[in-house]
Amino acid sequence: MSVGAPLPQDAAELHVRGSARYVDDIPVPPDCLHLAFGLAPVAAGRITGLDLAAARALPGVRAIWTAEDFPEMPDCSSSNADEPLLATGDIHYLGQPVFLVVADSHLTARRAARLGKVHVEERKPILTIEEALAADSRFEDGPRIWEFNDTAAALAAAPHRLSGRIEIGGQEHFYLEGQAALALPQEDGQMLVHSSTQHPTEIQHKVAHALHVPMSAVRVETRRMGGGFGGKESQGNPLAIACALTASRLGRPAKMRYDRDDDMQITGKRHDFRIAYEVGHDAEGRVLAVDFTQWTRCGWSMDLSLPVADRAMLHADNAYAIPAMRIESHRLRTNTQSATAFRGFGGPQGLLGIERVMDHVAAELGLDPLEVRQRNFYAEAPGEAVGLPRTPSEDISEVKRGAGTEVQVTPYHQPVTDFILHGLVGQLVETSDYHARRRAVAEWNAANPVLKKGLALTPVKFGISFTLTHLNQAGALVHVYQDGSILMNHGGTEMGQGLFQKVAQVAAARFGVSIDRVRITATDTGKVPNTSATAASSGSDLNGMAVQAACDQIRDRIAVLLAERHQARPEDVVFADDRVRVGGDEMSFEDAVALAYENRVSLSASGFYKTPEIEWDRIAGRGRPFYYFAYGAAVTEVVLDTLTGENRILRADILHDCGASLNPALDIGQIEGGYVQGAGWLTTEELVWDGSGRLRTHAPSTYKIPACSDRPPVFNVALWKCANRAATVYRSKAVGEPPLMLGVSAFLALSDAVASVRGDYPSLDAPATAERLLMAINR
Numbered sequence: 001m002s003v004g005a006p007l008p009q010d011a012a013e014l015h016v017r018g019s020a021r022y023v024d025d026i027p028v029p030p031d032c033l034h035l036a037f038g039l040a041p042v043a044a045g046r047i048t049g050l051d052l053a054a055a056r057a058l059p060g061v062r063a064i065w066t067a068e069d070f071p072e073m074p075d076c077s078s079s080n081a082d083e084p085l086l087a088t089g090d091i092h093y094l095g096q097p098v099f100l101v102v103a104d105s106h107l108t109a110r111r112a113a114r115l116g117k118v119h120v121e122e123r124k125p126i127l128t129i130e131e132a133l134a135a136d137s138r139f140e141d142g143p144r145i146w147e148f149n150d151t152a153a154a155l156a157a158a159p160h161r162l163s164g165r166i167e168i169g170g171q172e173h174f175y176l177e178g179q180a181a182l183a184l185p186q187e188d189g190q191m192l193v194h195s196s197t198q199h200p201t202e203i204q205h206k207v208a209h210a211l212h213v214p215m216s217a218v219r220v221e222t223r224r225m226g227g228g229f230g231g232k233e234s235q236g237n238p239l240a241i242a243c244a245l246t247a248s249r250l251g252r253p254a255k256m257r258y259d260r261d262d263d264m265q266i267t268g269k270r271h272d273f274r275i276a277y278e279v280g281h282d283a284e285g286r287v288l289a290v291d292f293t294q295w296t297r298c299g300w301s302m303d304l305s306l307p308v309a310d311r312a313m314l315h316a317d318n319a320y321a322i323p324a325m326r327i328e329s330h331r332l333r334t335n336t337q338s339a340t341a342f343r344g345f346g347g348p349q350g351l352l353g354i355e356r357v358m359d360h361v362a363a364e365l366g367l368d369p370l371e372v373r374q375r376n377f378y379a380e381a382p383g384e385a386v387g388l389p390r391t392p393s394e395d396i397s398e399v400k401r402g403a404g405t406e407v408q409v410t411p412y413h414q415p416v417t418d419f420i421l422h423g424l425v426g427q428l429v430e431t432s433d434y435h436a437r438r439r440a441v442a443e444w445n446a447a448n449p450v451l452k453k454g455l456a457l458t459p460v461k462f463g464i465s466f467t468l469t470h471l472n473q474a475g476a477l478v479h480v481y482q483d484g485s486i487l488m489n490h491g492g493t494e495m496g497q498g499l500f501q502k503v504a505q506v507a508a509a510r511f512g513v514s515i516d517r518v519r520i521t522a523t524d525t526g527k528v529p530n531t532s533a534t535a536a537s538s539g540s541d542l543n544g545m546a547v548q549a550a551c552d553q554i555r556d557r558i559a560v561l562l563a564e565r566h567q568a569r570p571e572d573v574v575f576a577d578d579r580v581r582v583g584g585d586e587m588s589f590e591d592a593v594a595l596a597y598e599n600r601v602s603l604s605a606s607g608f609y610k611t612p613e614i615e616w617d618r619i620a621g622r623g624r625p626f627y628y629f630a631y632g633a634a635v636t637e638v639v640l641d642t643l644t645g646e647n648r649i650l651r652a653d654i655l656h657d658c659g660a661s662l663n664p665a666l667d668i669g670q671i672e673g674g675y676v677q678g679a680g681w682l683t684t685e686e687l688v689w690d691g692s693g694r695l696r697t698h699a700p701s702t703y704k705i706p707a708c709s710d711r712p713p714v715f716n717v718a719l720w721k722c723a724n725r726a727a728t729v730y731r732s733k734a735v736g737e738p739p740l741m742l743g744v745s746a747f748l749a750l751s752d753a754v755a756s757v758r759g760d761y762p763s764l765d766a767p768a769t770a771e772r773l774l775m776a777i778n779r
Helices: 014-018 052-056 106-115 129-132 151-157 199-213 238-248 260-266 304-314 347-365 369-376 421-431 434-447 499-511 539-566 589-600 662-684 738-758 770-778
Strands: 031-038 045-051 060-066 098-101 117-122 144-148 159-166 178-186 191-195 218-222 254-257 272-281 287-299 325-333 451-464 472-481 486-490 518-521 575-576 580-582 583-587 604-610 615-617 622-624 628-641 649-657 714-720
Touching: 031 106, 031 238, 045 098, 060 238, 098 106, 098 238, 117 159, 129 287, 129 325, 129 421, 144 304, 151 191, 151 272, 151 287, 151 325, 159 347, 191 199, 191 238, 191 662, 199 218, 199 238, 199 714, 238 254, 272 347, 287 304, 287 347, 304 325, 304 347, 347 369, 347 451, 347 662, 347 738, 369 421, 369 451, 369 649, 421 434, 421 451, 421 628, 421 649, 434 451, 434 628, 434 738, 451 738, 472 518, 472 539, 486 499, 486 539, 499 518, 499 539, 539 580, 539 589, 539 604, 580 589, 583 589, 628 662, 628 738, 649 662, 649 738, 662 714, 662 738, 738 770
Parallel strands: 031 254, 191 218, 287 325, 486 518, 649 714
Antiparallel strands: 031 098, 045 117, 060 098, 144 325, 159 272, 178 191, 178 254, 272 287, 451 628, 472 486, 472 604, 575 580, 580 583, 615 622, 628 649
């Protein structure tokens, strides 16, 4: 059976050969134009004039357009209609597009963009949280506040209280393939757009709006991206719009791609956060109440900041049943790049807040942080995790927290019915030899004055679904040809995560054929309409179910035909091993398909799926925003040079919950990559803006992502062997985002190493760069 087989990514051989085609590799006609943006030189101000004479005089420049050249400025926003393609008078951040250069070559366009001069009446930019609060510069009228039970009363009654704060930096996506788009004008005003995007339908919508044509006149195709991580959910809109407008105005193909330096200057990053907390707890480390305040810099436009900040609130509990919790969230507008989606979508920041709380409580009481975490876990789900419906007598309101009397619901009132971390963490503690290694770390630190080790185990509970409920839908189109070959299309996009292969495995399994019969085609809005972004870890869940529905329709039609011919029941027709068996007869799959074609049975079907049982009120902070939770845990051991702050990850042990994995090889790859990216976010990847609002870390020379040598030399990854309780495709679970939060264990292991020097809790901020670690040691 193809489902569950550890097959390579669908284009693995093409990647190795260098023949996998990306947007920039698509052959273009000889009259193709190339575009580049001229960028704002300051972070805030009013445009007083543009000097574009030198740029226009450069040979090869065909046009330069400013805001004055557009009677109606196209909007690039994914949410709030607040992102004009070009600045319309006010400058909101350093790097904002001000004019558009159209030239015969990419380099000519970039040179011309550098020659243009933007004259600005500069004003003081709002860059910091303090400045934004002082100016009341925010999105929404005030802070968003959710509360579960009476937090103030619970804090007042707690026998022990403590407070703290953590600064959490942002993160650059650093996808290998930069932002890129290509627009090809078609007949009768139609437009074909190739875009490196996670959201082809949004590109279609924004281009149609800019061209003043219906969406049916715009077709967007995405074969693959060279990485996305959320950075191509909305950030590709300006390039596609600019290319389509140019192609429409001049009647020639138009192409645009950002060089790395421009990409990092223009596009959004992960939201940075400040989280303050006040916690009440007992002498055994049980947390009785937490009051969180979260501040996040959203940048100059709203983009996806509201749902990102919401998800940070939604993950403020992580794996812990807290009897009372209050969360106050401030979404602040600053003169910086508009922060955007990034793998985890706010969840990692919220999760890190509560993990800091657990570490702080443990340090205050002199306990092993693992003990404190386990004492605060939600109760383990009863019964075997086989996805069977619960009996009527199992009323969720009666499910109690294992250590006390609180109802087992999240702070946003979603019942937790699938919690598995007691067993999963217990197994990881055993396989990683946690307790023995913790003793060994203590012995090492006592004997070594300079090199100090740290060890940490952190869990993950991550909600799976879009919190904007209507996005939880997907479509698919499947064709079976006369020769038995299968062509498949769906609304998900491939960015290296292996989605196409997983969904092809589902198709092969439904027809009982080998995977080599299934051909995957580029995501295309002309084939499957109204798609959601490939985000929120939902790609396989949504598109796998849609493909399954389409395949089942075709298979069942064939089964009805064969059953009639053999005087059998359709459900008795078996599709397996590239054969079809009915009664005592057997034939090849292609013979069955040919017979269906000859009998005028339709061999094409569209499938549709919508996630059931979810509803959410974000204003009230109540509901069931997630269909299920994905779980995992990691143990990380580090070593820290206390004289320089230099550090290394020595070993990582991970046990992660993928349900019944569709493809263990791809899932393990996602877990490994997610862990390394999460560890990079919290250790080496530092975004630095200077006092004028200029991003100083805008190239690989100044922004340090983890390299191959930064992977732990001992890297043990295993999958938790348990099917999803929710009725997902083959009882699998999402794996895109949850593993990133396993990297929190690396950050807290470094904190543990610093604590061994200081003798008290270090309250380390993230990222824990070598400089920040050294300052924490010497503070």
